[in-house]
Amino acid sequence: MSFDQFLQYISSGITSGSIYALTALGFTLIYNSTDIINFAQGEFVMLGGLVAISMHEWGAPLPLAFLVAVALVGIVGVIFEQLAIRPLLSAGVLAQIIVTIGASLAIRTVAMLIWGRESLPLPPFSGDSPIVILGASILPQTLWVLGLTLVIVVALQLFYRRTLTGKAVRACSVNPTAARLMGISYSRVVLLSFGLSAAISAAGGVMITPVSFMSYSAGALIGLKGFAACILGGLGNPVGAVAGGLILGILEALTVGFLPFSGSSGYKDGVAFLILLVILFARPQGLFGRRTVEKV
Amino acid sequence: MLAISGLRAGYGRIEVLRGIDLAVADREIVTIIGANGAGKSTLLRAISGTVGNRSGAMDFAGNDLLRMSVEAIASAGVVQVPEGRQLFGPLSVEENLQLGSYTRRGRRGRPAGEKMKEVFALFPLLEERRAQQAGTLSGGEQQMLAIGRALMAEPRLLLLDEPSMGLAPLIVREIFRTLRRLNEAGLAMLLVEQDARIALSLAHRGLVMVRGQVMLEDSAEGLLGNPEVQAIYFGRHAGRGVSGTEGG
Numbered sequence A: 001m002s003f004d005q006f007l008q009y010i011s012s013g014i015t016s017g018s019i020y021a022l023t024a025l026g027f028t029l030i031y032n033s034t035d036i037i038n039f040a041q042g043e044f045v046m047l048g049g050l051v052a053i054s055m056h057e058w059g060a061p062l063p064l065a066f067l068v069a070v071a072l073v074g075i076v077g078v079i080f081e082q083l084a085i086r087p088l089l090s091a092g093v094l095a096q097i098i099v100t101i102g103a104s105l106a107i108r109t110v111a112m113l114i115w116g117r118e119s120l121p122l123p124p125f126s127g128d129s130p131i132v133i134l135g136a137s138i139l140p141q142t143l144w145v146l147g148l149t150l151v152i153v154v155a156l157q158l159f160y161r162r163t164l165t166g167k168a169v170r171a172c173s174v175n176p177t178a179a180r181l182m183g184i185s186y187s188r189v190v191l192l193s194f195g196l197s198a199a200i201s202a203a204g205g206v207m208i209t210p211v212s213f214m215s216y217s218a219g220a221l222i223g224l225k226g227f228a229a230c231i232l233g234g235l236g237n238p239v240g241a242v243a244g245g246l247i248l249g250i251l252e253a254l255t256v257g258f259l260p261f262s263g264s265s266g267y268k269d270g271v272a273f274l275i276l277l278v279i280l281f282a283r284p285q286g287l288f289g290r291r292t293v294e295k296v
Numbered sequence B: 001m002l003a004i005s006g007l008r009a010g011y012g013r014i015e016v017l018r019g020i021d022l023a024v025a026d027r028e029i030v031t032i033i034g035a036n037g038a039g040k041s042t043l044l045r046a047i048s049g050t051v052g053n054r055s056g057a058m059d060f061a062g063n064d065l066l067r068m069s070v071e072a073i074a075s076a077g078v079v080q081v082p083e084g085r086q087l088f089g090p091l092s093v094e095e096n097l098q099l100g101s102y103t104r105r106g107r108r109g110r111p112a113g114e115k116m117k118e119v120f121a122l123f124p125l126l127e128e129r130r131a132q133q134a135g136t137l138s139g140g141e142q143q144m145l146a147i148g149r150a151l152m153a154e155p156r157l158l159l160l161d162e163p164s165m166g167l168a169p170l171i172v173r174e175i176f177r178t179l180r181r182l183n184e185a186g187l188a189m190l191l192v193e194q195d196a197r198i199a200l201s202l203a204h205r206g207l208v209m210v211r212g213q214v215m216l217e218d219s220a221e222g223l224l225g226n227p228e229v230q231a232i233y234f235g236r237h238a239g240r241g242v243s244g245t246e247g248g
């Protein structure tokens, strides 16, 4: 493999890795405020892509399609919490986790009825003539994905570190009862977490659609990889989630590059499962996880 | 200001409070003393609303506390410094204090920065540690922060659950001195303590709680001079302040 080929693989790894990172971040937000692992997380990614496709078909410019998709799916996240999660508050976390599996099937079915079974395209955000960097030709969409992911991650950190609402969310994830004693509404924090989580994952879905299309069934695999990224980075650690996503994406791309036989791209999806197994056996707290690490 | 009558509360099917009558007047400090498991913390939790099944009557300055959420009770000015401090450990001292003022958001409260200055004036140690994670403070500093965080909410009635727990006598005395100053400035308090002697030295009135009921109620001097109270609550805990020390 030549150096520019290597760069090519890295750049494609960063592209999908960013999406895993945003999905993993979505898992993290919900997990930190509720201890729920949301198995419908991938469906938010899928919905983001498909809503943007429809908006674009109806004539909305891409930036508008992007924003509408993110906002709409954010609202879906809020409704999801009200309909599926809130009623099971007293039944406990396990029941809530199980209901997310059911909800994921329901969302997928509705998506199939609306958008059909085909994989649908979305044009790249700014054309598809590659930019040559160090001999490797890189699609502009890669830069969009990387840049927007960076913006989202930084904005989220600023929200958690600088705003009173963000600090209230962190307080709730540390000690919900003490937070309530300070007048912070835990139920509103949970609602906010679901909305933000869905919106962030949807943003990932819109960004990846120009690269790999989107179909009603794509959410399951993306969700699983996002979950693997979480485990890799340490469940509950947002920095770990982002790093885990990028590492997973790059490892996948290099697997395709280095495996000598043709059709090795089919093995790419196995990387996430392999990582999941290895981490769970060898280092269950993840690469960056420590028991004392701050949640959120 | 606070008037409670026939309050019953518990956890699931277990009833802990079995009909409590209690009143706290403006500017008054009332202390609840009692052995382990008497239900003192449960009483404070019932007032704050963190214990689910409550019945009876509970009025705070015209607010029916039984019908209010935990958050609404805090916003109404009944603010608790819970047992074991319950700080937001990974957050900084300053962030813990800011969150104390959360209830006042969007209300006509004084600016958080101004209140924080007052808290720092009361507990100068906290100002030195303002950027430090709350979880890394010593026991005494943590208790000061827990009280400071509650003060940020501009309480009208402060509920204190064993502020002396696990602290060296010197620190306990310092904290109680500060509580007295706050009271002199007009703040009413309901103080739960196992260290009956220091609690009664601060309070105006005291209640002795046994197995979820009020067994005795008297002025602080009356209880301090009561031989029965002395035998049960001073004897057993007299050594606590000396041997059970840590931090400071």
Ligand SMILES: Nc1ncnc2c1ncn2[C@@H]1O[C@H](COP(=O)(O)OP(=O)(O)OP(=O)(O)O)[C@@H](O)[C@H]1O
Pocket (backbone or CB within 6 Å): B011, B014, B016, B034, B035, B036, B037, B038, B039, B040, B041, B042, B043, B083, B194
């Ligand atoms: N979360 C809970 N669930 C079930 N039972 C509880 C719970 N908390 C306390 N109890 C029980 O309620 C009773 C009163 O407990 P509480 O904590 O109110 O006592 P306390 O007077 O504050 O004691 P201490 O001096 O040890 O703090 C005890 O029998 C205790 O076991």
Ligand SMILES: [Mg+2]
Pocket (backbone or CB within 6 Å): B040, B041, B042, B083, B161
């Ligand atoms: Mg107690």
